Amino acid sequence: xxxxxxTLEHPLRLSARVAAFLALLAAATFGLDAGLWALRDRGVRLxxxxxxxxxxxxxxxxxxxxxxxxxxxxxxPADEPGAASLGGLVAETSPRxxxxxxxxxxxxxxxxxxxxxLLARGIRPACVVVPVNLQSFGPTWERNPRVQAEDLxxxxxxxxxLPTRALFVLKVEFGQTSFDEWLQTPVVVAGRVxxxxxxxxxxxxxxxxxxxxxxxxxxxxxxxGVSRWLPLLSAAVERVAAAGIPVVVYITPVHPGHPSHxxxxxxxxxxxxxxxxxxxxxxxxxxxxxxxxxxxxxxxxDSSLAQPNGHLRLDARRRLAASIAEAIRAAVQVTR
Amino acid sequence: MVFNAWPFFVFLPVVFVLFWTIPQxxxxxxxxxxxxxxxxxWDWRFLPLLLFSCVVDxxxxxxxxxxxxxxxxxxxxxxxxxxxxxxxAVFKYLDFGIESAARMLNALGFEVHWETLxxxxxxxxxxxxxxxxxxTLDVYRGSLRATRSLLRFTxxxxxxxxxxxxxxxxxxxxxxxxxxxxxxxxALAKDGLRQMLWxxxxxxxxxxxxxxxxxxxxxxxxxTDGWQLLAGTWLFAFQIYGDFAGYSHxxxxxxxxxxxELMRNFANPYFASSPVEFWRRWHIxxxxxFRDYVYIPLGGNRSGxxxxxxxxxxxxLLSGIWHGAGAQFAVxxxxxxxxxxxxxxxxxxxxSSRPVLAAIRVLVMFQIVCVGWIFFRARxxxxxxxxxxxxxxxxxxxxxxxxxxxxxxxPRHVWALFAGIxxxxxxxxxxxxxxxxxxxxxxxxxxxxxxxxxxxxLAVVVLGRMQSVPFIYFQF
Numbered sequence: 023x024x025x026x027x028x029t030l031e032h033p034l035r036l037s038a039r040v041a042a043f044l045a046l047l048a049a050a051t052f053g054l055d056a057g058l059w060a061l062r063d064r065g066v067r068l069x070x071x072x073x074x075x076x077x078x079x080x081x082x083x084x085x086x087x088x089x090x091x092x093x094x095x096x097x098x099p100a101d102e103p104g105a106a107s108l109g110g111l112v113a114e115t116s117p118r119x120x121x122x123x124x125x126x127x128x129x130x131x132x133x134x135x136x137x138x139x140l141l142a143r144g145i146r147p148a149c150v151v152v153p154v155n156l157q158s159f160g161p162t163w164e165r166n167p168r169v170q171a172e173d174l175x176x177x178x179x180x181x182x183x184l185p186t187r188a189l190f191v192l193k194v195e196f197g198q199t200s201f202d203e204w205l206q207t208p209v210v211v212a213g214r215v216x217x218x219x220x221x222x223x224x225x226x227x228x229x230x231x232x233x234x235x236x237x238x239x240x241x242x243x244x245x246x247g248v249s250r251w252l253p254l255l256s257a258a259v260e261r262v263a264a265a266g267i268p269v270v271v272y273i274t275p276v277h278p279g280h281p282s283h284x285x286x287x288x289x290x291x292x293x294x295x296x297x298x299x300x301x302x303x304x305x306x307x308x309x310x311x312x313x314x315x316x317x318x319x320x321x322x323x324d325s326s327l328a329q330p331n332g333h334l335r336l337d338a339r340r341r342l343a344a345s346i347a348e349a350i351r352a353a354v355q356v357t358r
Numbered sequence: 359m360v361f362n363a364w365p366f367f368v369f370l371p372v373v374f375v376l377f378w379t380i381p382q383x384x385x386x387x388x389x390x391x392x393x394x395x396x397x398x399x400w401d402w403r404f405l406p407l408l409l410f411s412c413v414v415d416x417x418x419x420x421x422x423x424x425x426x427x428x429x430x431x432x433x434x435x436x437x438x439x440x441x442x443x444x445x446x447a448v449f450k451y452l453d454f455g456i457e458s459a460a461r462m463l464n465a466l467g468f469e470v471h472w473e474t475l476x477x478x479x480x481x482x483x484x485x486x487x488x489x490x491x492x493x494t495l496d497v498y499r500g501s502l503r504a505t506r507s508l509l510r511f512t513x514x515x516x517x518x519x520x521x522x523x524x525x526x527x528x529x530x531x532x533x534x535x536x537x538x539x540x541x542x543x544x545a546l547a548k549d550g551l552r553q554m555l556w557x558x559x560x561x562x563x564x565x566x567x568x569x570x571x572x573x574x575x576x577x578x579x580x581x582t583d584g585w586q587l588l589a590g591t592w593l594f595a596f597q598i599y600g601d602f603a604g605y606s607h608x609x610x611x612x613x614x615x616x617x618x619e620l621m622r623n624f625a626n627p628y629f630a631s632s633p634v635e636f637w638r639r640w641h642i643x644x645x646x647x648f649r650d651y652v653y654i655p656l657g658g659n660r661s662g663x664x665x666x667x668x669x670x671x672x673x674x675l676l677s678g679i680w681h682g683a684g685a686q687f688a689v690x691x692x693x694x695x696x697x698x699x700x701x702x703x704x705x706x707x708x709x710s711s712r713p714v715l716a717a718i719r720v721l722v723m724f725q726i727v728c729v730g731w732i733f734f735r736a737r738x739x740x741x742x743x744x745x746x747x748x749x750x751x752x753x754x755x756x757x758x759x760x761x762x763x764x765x766x767x768x769p770r771h772v773w774a775l776f777a778g779i780x781x782x783x784x785x786x787x788x789x790x791x792x793x794x795x796x797x798x799x800x801x802x803x804x805x806x807x808x809x810x811x812x813x814x815x816l817a818v819v820v821l822g823r824m825q826s827v828p829f830i831y832f833q834f
Contacts, residue, residue, distance in 0.1 A: 032547075033375065033379075036544065036547055040551065043808070043811060043815075047812060047816070047819075050812055050816060184819055187819060187820070187824060190824035191362075191562055191819060191823070193362070194364045
C-alpha cells in the first residue's frame with residue numbers, strides 16, 4: 023500500500039472554499055437580519071417567523087402603555103367565561119391605550135430581554151408596566167428548562183433574529199439545564215435546604231394539601247440570594263427608566279396559602295422577607311413602584327389546593343386593575 | 359451526535375483534515391476510531407455491543423472460509439445469525455414480547471403481572487446487525503472472500519456516515535473500499551458537499567417543519583376532523599421522506615468527502631407508479647437486503663407464481679417487523695406485501711407515452727403509500743383505524759369549511775408546508791435522472807452555483823425548525 027501522505031493541496035482548497043462559503047453565509051444571514059429589522063421598524067413584515075410575532079407585541083407599545091408579564095396578566099378562570107383578564111381590566115381603566123405583551127410562562131429574564139429590545143429598537147411606549155412575580159425568582163420557575171424561551175430571549179437580548187435562529191436550528195445550546203437536573207435543584211429556605219424541586223414541586227403522589235403546602239414554600243419562600251433573574255430584571259428596569267420612559271413596577275399578589283396547607287410561621291416569615299427584598303430592589307429612581315404582594319385572601323385566587331399561584335378571581339382582578347391604573351396615571355404625570 | 363447539530367460540524371472537518379493529512383496506512387484506523395467515538399457520543403454503554411457484533415462476525419467470516427466441512431461452515435454461519443438476530447431479538451423485541459404475551463394470557467383469563475425489562479434500544483442496532491450479517495452470508499455463499507483484518511471489518515460495520523441509519527451497505531461494495539488506497543477526488547468531494555446540503559435542507563426545512571403539523575393533526579385521531587387527518591397523513595409522507603432521504607443524502611455525501619461511495623438509498627419514490635416500482639425507489643438498501651437474503655432464499659420466483667406471491671408477502675411482513683416492535687409495523691409490512699404480491703409486474707417506464715395516465719398512476723400510488731403510512735405513524739392499531747375512519751368519513755361527505763381549515767390553516771402555515779413540498783417535488787422531478795438534485799450544479803456557472811448554495815443554506819437558517827426533531831429511523 024502507498025504509505026505517502028496525499029498532497030494537501032486539494033483537501034485544503036476545498037476546506038478554504040467551504041470556509042469562504044460559510045463566511046458568505048454568515049454575512050448574508052447578518053445582512054438579511056439587519057434588513058428584516060429595518061423593514062420591521064417601518065412596520066413591514068416579510069416572513070411569518072422573522073422577526074417573531076412576539077416582537078410585534080413590543081412594536082404595538084409605541085406611544086401606548088406597554089403591559090409586560092406572565093400568565094397572571096392574561097388569566098381568566100374557567101368558571102368566569104366572558105370576564106376580562108387583569109390586562110383587559112387595566113386597559114379599560116388606564117388613562118392611555120394599553121398594548122398587552124404578556125405571555126404565560128415568560129419569566130423575568132424574558133421581560134428583561136423585552137425591555138432591552140425596546141431600547142435597542144428605539145420603541146418608546148408612553149409607559150411600561152412590569153409585574154414582578156415572586157414565584158418566578160424561585161428554583162421552581164427560574165431553573166425550569168421548559169419555560170426558558172431561550173431562543174426568543176437570546177434574539178431579543180442580542181438584537182439579532184436570524185443568527186440566533188441559525189444557532190438554534192443547529193442545536194447550539196450551551197449550559198442548558200436538563201429536566202432531571204432541574205428536579206435535583208435544592209430548595210433553600212432561610213439558609214436551610216428543605217428538599218429539591220422533585221420533592222417540593224413534582225411529587226404528585228402526595229395528598230393535594232401537602233403538595234400545595236410544599237409548593238407554596240418552594241415557590242414563594244425560597245431564598246432570593248441565588249436568583250439570577252432578580253438582578254437581571256432590576257438592571258433592565260433601571261435602564262428603561264434612565265432612558266426617560268415612565269415605568270410602573272408592581273409586585274403581584276402572593277397566594278397566602280389555604281388553611282389546610284398548614285404553612286409553618288417561619289416559612290411565612292421567609293415569604294414576607296422575600297417581598298421586602300423585592301420592594302427594596304425595585305424602589306428605583308424614576309420608577310413608580312407598588313407592592314401588592316400582601317393582603318389578599320386565598321379566596322381571591324383561582325387556584326386549586328395543590329396549585330397555589332398568582333391567578334386571581336374577578337373581584338380581586340378589578341381591585342388590582344384599579345390600583346395599577348392609578349399607578350400608571352401617577353407615572354405618566356410624574357414624567358410630564 | 360446527529361448530522362444536523364453543531365457537534366457534527368466540528369467533528370466532520372476535524373476528521374476530514376486528519377484523514378487526508380495522515381499516511382494511507384493510518385486512514386482506516388482513523389476512520390474506525392472516529393466511527394467508534396461517533397457512536398459512543400450517543401451512549402458509550404452500547405459501544406461494547408457494537409464491538410462484540412463486529413468481532414463475532416469477523417471471526418465467523420474467517421471460520422466459514424477456513425472450515426473444512428460443510429457442518430463447520432453451518433456452525434459458523436449459525437453463530438453469526440444467532441448473535442446478530444439474538445441481539446435484535448433481545449434489544450428490540452423482548453419487552454414487546456413480554457408485554458404482548460402478558461396481554462394475551464390476561465385476555466385468556468390467566469392473571470399474570472409480568473413486568474417488562476425496560477430495555478433501551480441501542481441506536482442503529484437494526485442497521486449494523488443487518489450490514490454485518492450481509493457479510494457473513496456472502497462469505498457463506500462463497501460470493502465474498504473473508505477479511506483477515508478486524509480493523510478493516512470494524513471500520514466497515516461502524517463507518518460513521520451510515521452507522522446509525524444506513525444505507526445498509528454490502529461488504530462486497532464497501533469493505534473493499536477500505537482496502538483500496540484513498541486518493542482525494544475533488545469532484546467527488548464537492549458533489550458530496552452538495553448532496554449533504556440538499557439532505558440538510560430536506561431534514562431541517564421539509565421534514566422538521568412538517569413534524570409539528572403532523573404531530574398536531576395526528577395526536578388525537580378519534581376527535582380530529584377527517585380533513586386534518588388527511589392533511590396530516592400527506593404531510594407525514596413528506597416528513598418521513600425528508601427525514602430519511604435527507605439523512606441518506608447527508609450520509610452518502612459525507613462518505614464521499616473521504617473518497618467512499620455508498621449505495622443510493624432513495625430514487626424519487628413518490629414518482630413511482632406501481633407498488634413494485636415504489637419499493638425499487640424507497641429505502642433501496644433495505645429492500646435489496648430483504649430481496650437477497652430473505653426473498654431469494656425463500657425461493658424467490660423460482661417455484662411458480664403462487665409461491666412467488668407468498669414469498670413476497672412474507673418478505674414484506676418481515677421487513678415491517680424489522681421496523682419496530684408493534685402490531686402496526688407488521689400490518690404496514692403486510693399491507694405493502696399484499697400490494698406488491700398482487701400487483702401485476704410492469705416496467706417502470708410503462709405508460710410514459712401517455713403522461714396523463716402516468717400522472718394518475720403516480721397519484722394513486724402515492725395515496726396507497728399514504729394508507730400504509732397511517733399504520734406506520736400510528737401509536738397502535740386503534741389509532742390507525744381511527745385515522746382511516748376519520749378520513750373515510752370526511753371523503754364521504756366533503757365539506758368546504760373543513761378542507762379550508764385543514765389545508766389553508768393560516769396561523770399554522772399548513773399551506774406554506776404544501777407549497778414547500780411542491781417546490782421540492784418540482785426540483786426532484788426536474789432532476790429525476792440524477793442521484794441527487796444538486797449534482798448537475800457542477801455544470802452551472804460559478805455565480806449560479808453559489809447563489810443556489812447560499813439560498814439553500816439561508817433557507818435552512820430562516821425556515822429550519824429550531825426545536826429538536828430526532829431522525830425517525832434512529833428508533834429502528
